[in-house]
Amino acid sequence: MSVLYKSDLARGQAWAGYFATHAPELEFRIWPDAGDLAAVEYLVTWAPAPELLRQLPNLKVIFSTGAGVDHIDFSAVPSAVPVVRMVEPGIINGMVEYVSWAVLGIHRTMRAYAGQQAEGQWRELAVEPASARCVGVMGLGVLGSAVLDRLGRFGYRLVGWSRTRRELPGVQSFAGAAELPAFLQRCDLLVCLLPLTSETRGILNAGLLAQLPRGAALIHVGRGAELDHEALLAALASGQLSEAILDVTEPEPLPPGHPFWLHPRITVTPHIASVTQPLTAAAVLLDNLRRHRRGEPLRDLIDRGRGY
Numbered sequence: 001m002s003v004l005y006k007s008d009l010a011r012g013q014a015w016a017g018y019f020a021t022h023a024p025e026l027e028f029r030i031w032p033d034a035g036d037l038a039a040v041e042y043l044v045t046w047a048p049a050p051e052l053l054r055q056l057p058n059l060k061v062i063f064s065t066g067a068g069v070d071h072i073d074f075s076a077v078p079s080a081v082p083v084v085r086m087v088e089p090g091i092i093n094g095m096v097e098y099v100s101w102a103v104l105g106i107h108r109t110m111r112a113y114a115g116q117q118a119e120g121q122w123r124e125l126a127v128e129p130a131s132a133r134c135v136g137v138m139g140l141g142v143l144g145s146a147v148l149d150r151l152g153r154f155g156y157r158l159v160g161w162s163r164t165r166r167e168l169p170g171v172q173s174f175a176g177a178a179e180l181p182a183f184l185q186r187c188d189l190l191v192c193l194l195p196l197t198s199e200t201r202g203i204l205n206a207g208l209l210a211q212l213p214r215g216a217a218l219i220h221v222g223r224g225a226e227l228d229h230e231a232l233l234a235a236l237a238s239g240q241l242s243e244a245i246l247d248v249t250e251p252e253p254l255p256p257g258h259p260f261w262l263h264p265r266i267t268v269t270p271h272i273a274s275v276t277q278p279l280t281a282a283a284v285l286l287d288n289l290r291r292h293r294r295g296e297p298l299r300d301l302i303d304r305g306r307g308y
């Protein structure tokens with residue numbers, strides 16, 4: 001039996017070291033040093049290549065190294081092989097940090113202060129208390145709920161939207177397409193933390209942005225293909241939106257000359273809101289793998305029907 005890792009080499013080496021210390025009985029191999037392919041029961045990878053899957057007759061579980069799984073071609077994954085996504089403290093903390101930074105920066109008008117500094121201006125701008133602002137999060141899963149929990153401690157009013165009803169302390173929750181308008185009309189700051197599925201592709205479009213309060217801001221950390229670029233530019237031009245912070249775009253990276261690069265009210269970061277942290281993730285991976293070996297249910301399984 002072996003575990004085959006095929007992804008970023010530095011992380012693979014860190015995980016190999018972790019397994020050597022904490023699970024010396026498990027053979028952890030890093031691609032291309034795969035050994036006997038028939039012995040591979042666990043594949044750890046960002047996106048399993050169909051040609052590799054065809055060479056692994058005894059594969060039992062695929063562990064994705066990411067939280068989102070929209071990049072995986074599920075048609076190439078045998079239906080008997082479950083796919084597990086990465087849910088670990090490092091990736092959650094990273095997202096909480098990034099969205100807190102973005103919300104606080106927008107609320108405390110940091111873009112305006114950066115502009116003032118560039119012009120040598122020392123000028124105080126009016127500031128409202130956090131309780132005067134409502135932050136809305138689309139997607140109330142592992143990341144969205146952790147983000148809301150932290151934002152609540154700053155005193156923001158909180159609303160959330162999901163596919164099925166979720167109850168989170170201190171959050172007014174909305175569910176499904178029918179309740180989307182009521183959710184949107186409350187969001188002074190809208191955070192998108194939705195997985196990319198056939199239902200969420202292009203969801204951040206002109207119709208949706210028009211339902212936000214005038215002057216709202218967008219923080220997009222889900223997946224690039226959820227955002228209609230032309231709609232965002234038009235909403236910023238009309239004043240419907242005041243600013244946007246985008247960690248994800250379609251394509252990634254944006255091509256040279258794309259209007260987002262130099263837009264004065266758009267901040268672009270290169271998909272770094274949160275990343276899988278080698279050590280905390282290795283512990284979660286090993287725990288889940290051991291659960292499987294003991295015949296216990298796996299955690300963080302992907303539901304292929306839902307697409308996330």
Ligand code: NDP
Pocket residue numbers: 067068069091138139140141142143144161162163164165166176193194195196197199200221222223247248271272273274275308
């Ligand atoms: P989860 O699977 O835990 O949660 C997804 C949430 O989205 C759920 O609340 C789900 O609803 C909701 N949802 C899904 N489809 C719809 C829909 N059609 N309408 C309304 N709500 C919907 O995911 P995570 O919180 O772990 O991660 C979310 C996404 O964040 C990832 O898929 C990935 O794309 C992105 N991400 C981005 C990173 C970055 O660095 N920028 C890093 C990591 C992840 P329900 O509760 O009803 O199931």
Ligand code: OXD
Pocket residue numbers: 065066067068069086274275276
């Ligand atoms: C992820 C990501 O899904 O980094 O893990 O976006």
